[in-house]
Amino acid sequence: MSLMVNIGELTLKNPVMPASGTFGFGLEFKDFFDLKKLGALVVKTITKNPRLGNVPPRVFELSSGLINSIGLANPGWEYFREKILPQIKALHEVLILNIAGESVEEFVFLANEAQKFEEIKALELNVSCPNVKKGGMAFGTDLEALKQIVSAVRKIYRKPIIVKLTPNVTDITIFAKASENAGADALTLINTFTGMVIDVKNKKPLLGNFYGGVSGPAIRPMAIKMVYDCFKAVSIPIIGVGGIDSLDAALEFIMAGATAVQVGSQNLVDPGFLPRLVEQLELYVKDSALGNISELTGIVHRGGEG
C-alpha cells in the first residue's frame, strides 16, 4: 500500500500539498508540524519585482469560505532568492515554486532563475490570479497568451511545469488541452472564482479592490466538475484544489480525476489540517486494500466500484 504519486518526473511520497498563497512560505507552519510529512511544499506566488498588494480590506468571510483580494503581494524574486529560499530549502525536499508575471518575458525570466536552484523541483505557473490588473487572470483566460507563456517557459525549463488554471472561463477543458499541447507536465485545477461582496450598511464594496477571489468549501462542487471534465480532456496529471476540508473532500477530487490535491483556505482556519489529511489517507488506503492511492484517480469515470 502506498501513497506515492508521480507528477511529471516528480515523485511525491504522498499526494497532499498546500495551495499557493494559503501557506505563506511554509515558515509560518513549522511550529505546527513537520512539513516533510507533506508530498510537496508550494509557496506563495513570486513575481519578478516586489508587489505591495491591494488596498485593504483584503479578506472577508463567507458562510462557507472566504473572498480575498490580496493582489499577489510578495517581496519579489531577488528578496525571495536571497532571504527566503535559504531558509525554506531545508523544510522540504520537494519545493514547487509558484510564479506569475506581467508578461511572457517575466515568466521566462523567473523560470530561468528558478532553473539555477537545485532545490526548486518544479514550477507552478499562476496564470490565474483574479486580483491583479496586469497579467494575472488575463493570461489564463486568453488562449493565445496561455499557449505563449507555457511554450516559452517549456523551451528553457527542463523540470516539471505545472499550469494553474482559472475557473473563470466558459470551458476550462480548452485551456487544459492548450496547456498540455504547449508542454505542461501537469495542471492545477483551480484558482479562485471571481466574486464581490457589498457592505449594505455603507452602500459600498467591502473589499478595497472591489472584486476578490472566492475559495473554500463553497467552490468545491464546481472545482470537482472541472477536474472531472479535464480528466477526460487531457492525459497529464491533475492536481485538484478547491474547498478541501476533509478526507472525503480530498477523495472526491481524486475520484474525479486528480492525482494529487492541494489544500488552501482550510490551512488558514486549521493549520494542522494537512498532516492529519495525510494520516487519514494512509489509513484509508490501508483499509480499502488499495495497492496505491492512484488506483482511485478518475475511478468515477470507470463507473466506480461494487
Place this chain on the structure above:
Amino acid sequence: MQDLKGVVVDKQFITEEIFKLKVYLSEKILAFIDPGSFAMLKVEAKGVYLRRPFSFADLDIKTGMVTFYVKVVGRGTKALGEINPGQEISMLLPLGRGFTRRPGKSLLIAGGIGVAPLNFLAKRIIEDGGKVSFLYGVRNARQFIAEIYSKFKKEMEVYCEEPGLGNRGSVRDGLLTKEIMAYDQIYLCGPMGMLKAVKPILKDFPGLIEVSLESYMACGFGACLGCAVQLKNKDGIIYKKVCQDGPVFNFKDVVL
C-alpha cells in the same frame, strides 16, 4: 505558536454587550504571552468559517487562566457569547507582537473594548515597578467594564459621551487635561475615530507611542497576507501584517 484546546471556566456578560471569557490552559506556552498579543479563537457556529482574533486581557500563569473581554458585534461574537463553562475551545496562540514596556511613567489611552489589552499592559507595567495613568473612554454604560475600573481606580479617569458615568466627553477631552510631556511613553488602543482625534495632540510627543491596531484577519499567523495595514516610513507607504508585524505598531508610522 500552537493550536491548543482550552476549557472555558467562566463566561459572564458584564454589560449588555460585553462578556468576559476565562479559559484554562495548562500549557507552558502561557509564559510567552505578552500584553498586546492575541489568540485566534475557533467559533463553532453555523455560517462562521474563519477564526476570530481577541487580545489577551489578563493572564495568570500560576493558575493557567487567560481572560478575554469580548464585545458582541456580529455573528461570531454572538455565538461565542453562548459558550458555556466546561466547553472546550480551540485557540491559536500566542500571536502577534505586543507592547514594548519601558521604565518610567506611562500614559494608557483606551477607547471602548480597546481597554482589554491595556488592562493586561497596565498590570504588567505596575508589576515591573512603573507608573501608569489610564484614560478610559466609552460611548455609554453598555461599553463600560466596571471591574477594570475598580482595579485601577487610583490611576484611571473615565470619560463617557453620554451622561451618568465618569467625566462627560471623549478620551480626547481627557487627554487635553493632561500634561503629556510628563510621561515617558504612551500606549493606545481604540477605534479609528479615537486614534484620529488624538493624533494632533500627540504630534510633538518625543517619546515612544505605541498603538494596537485591528484589521480583518483570515489566519492570524502570517500565512494569508489578508490583514495588511498601511504604514509610512522613509520610503513612503508600506504594508505590514497586523497579525505578525503587529498588532502593536509605532503610532507615528500609522496612516490614519
